[in-house]
Amino acid sequence: MEHVSSSFGLDLLYKIDRTLEESGYKMITRFSYYGREKETEEIDFLLQSQIEGLIVMPCHGVYYNPRILKLILEGFPVVVIDKKMEGISVPSVRTDNKQAIKTLVKYLWEQGCRKLGFASSEIVGTSSLQERKSGFYEAAVEYSIEVLPECELKFDLDIYNHSAGEENIEKAAAYLTQVKGKIDGIVCTEYSLVPAFMEASKRIHASVGEDIQICCVDGPEDLTIPHMKQNEIEMADKIVKLLTAQINGAGAGKDILVPAILKEEK
Known part of the structure; x- marks a missing residue:
């Protein structure tokens, strides 16, 4: 796993662990903390621990980890979560990211919003973010919404500090100033x-x-703004089924999309 938090990942991890245990397996969990070398190191550790299968949330980036590719080519049981490895035939389970963002755009449209901006961290090489961007622009066309310039913020690698970094605050302020009165x-x-x-x-x-509505994907339980909650429980069930099927010798070359759940403004 790259990283988990109360916003996304904890319920997924707990449910996978419980479901695997019910099937007679024990789960060993390791984290890459967004580092490619760390990811390779942890995969090697797991293989040395004689695991029977691997569930992996690959690091962000344009290129895939060669260690993961080697395992897939050798037929080792692997399930990729949260992302899609384009051009690689490997079972994966992830949220229907395009539909999630389209649902948010529809919700804002129903609230009277007609001029929207799109905000993301760097998208290059990250399939989930690419899909969300596509969903935004498709929905904007569908609902005849005016699209304002995009805002790209820095991807935050700090797993302990959940407050906004000063650089991102300044970028957000500059963006809000740029689109003032238009969004x-x-x-x-x-x-x-x-x-x-x-x-x-x-x-x-x-x-x-207030005057400018804001929404997102995921968030803590007490989040009051509209957001899409990834269905971690359903994702976990499908992940375990795909992995155990491979361990038991069945083919499992599936790419499964799980719908997210709209949480309206509180």
């Missing part, structure tokens, strides 16, 4: 981007969360 909604690809916009809004009095 009534912002769609964020991830919850981690929201704090930067909220803090920037406070500093420059941009009314984000």
Whole structure:
């Protein structure tokens, strides 16, 4: 796994562990913390531990880890989660990211928003973010929504500090200043981007969360803004079924999309 948090991953991890245990397996969990070398190191550790199968959330990036590719080519049981490895025949389970963002755009449209901006961290090489971007633009066309310039914030690698970084706050403030008076909604690809916009809004009095609606994918349980919650329980069930099928010798070359759940504004 890259990383888990209360926003996404904890329920998924717990459910996979419980379901595997019910099937007679024990799960060993390791984290890459977004590092490619660390990812390779942990995969090697797991293989030395004589695992029978691998569930992997690959690191962000343009290139795939050669160690993962080697395992797939050798026929070792592998299930990829959260991302799609384009051009590689490997079972994967992930959220229907395109539909998740389209649902958010529809929700904002129903609330009267007609001029939207799209905010994301760097998208290059990250299939989940690419799919969310595609969903945004498809929905904008479908609902005749005016699209404002995009805002790209820095991907935050700090797994302990959940507050917004100063660089991202400044970028968000500059963006809000640029689109002032022209925008009534912002769609964020991830919850981690929201704090930067909220803090920037406070500093420059941009009314984000009031005159400007903001929404995202995932978030903590007490999140009050509209967001799409990934269905971690259903994802976990499908992940375990795909993995155990491979361990038992059955073919499992499937790419499974799981619908996210809309959580409306509280």
